[in-house]
Amino acid sequence: MExxxxxxxxxxxxxxxxxxxxxxxxxxxxxxxxQLEKQMVRFGDHLKQASGSGLARPDEEVPPPHY
Incomplete structure (x- = not known):
């Protein structure tokens, strides 16, 4: 038992x-x-700021001349 x-x-x-x-x-x-969630929030904020930088969105870009 013990x-x-x-x-x-x-x-x-x-x-x-x-x-x-x-x-x-x-x-x-x-x-x-x-930590990853905080990084994602910062990344999202960065993308929002970059979208106002005058760069065209991919769907707004004019195709290159060879198309």
Missing amino acids: ERLIELETKISYQDHLINELNDVVVRQQQQID
């Missing part, structure tokens, strides 16, 4: 450690997601 108890305690300890490691991974991934 052997079984030690085995269960060992498994629980291992699982606790694994859960903590997985939690750390999830936290890092969420930080990366947050």
Whole structure:
């Protein structure tokens, strides 16, 4: 009976450690997601500013003379 108890305690300890490691991974991934979302917002803002720069949109461009 004592052997079984030690085995269960060992498994629980291992699982606790694994859960903590997985939690750390999830936290890092969420930080990366947050950072990427901020970059996407900045990129979108940059594109909005660039669209007012006088450049023609691809659908408004005149085809080159060889067409």
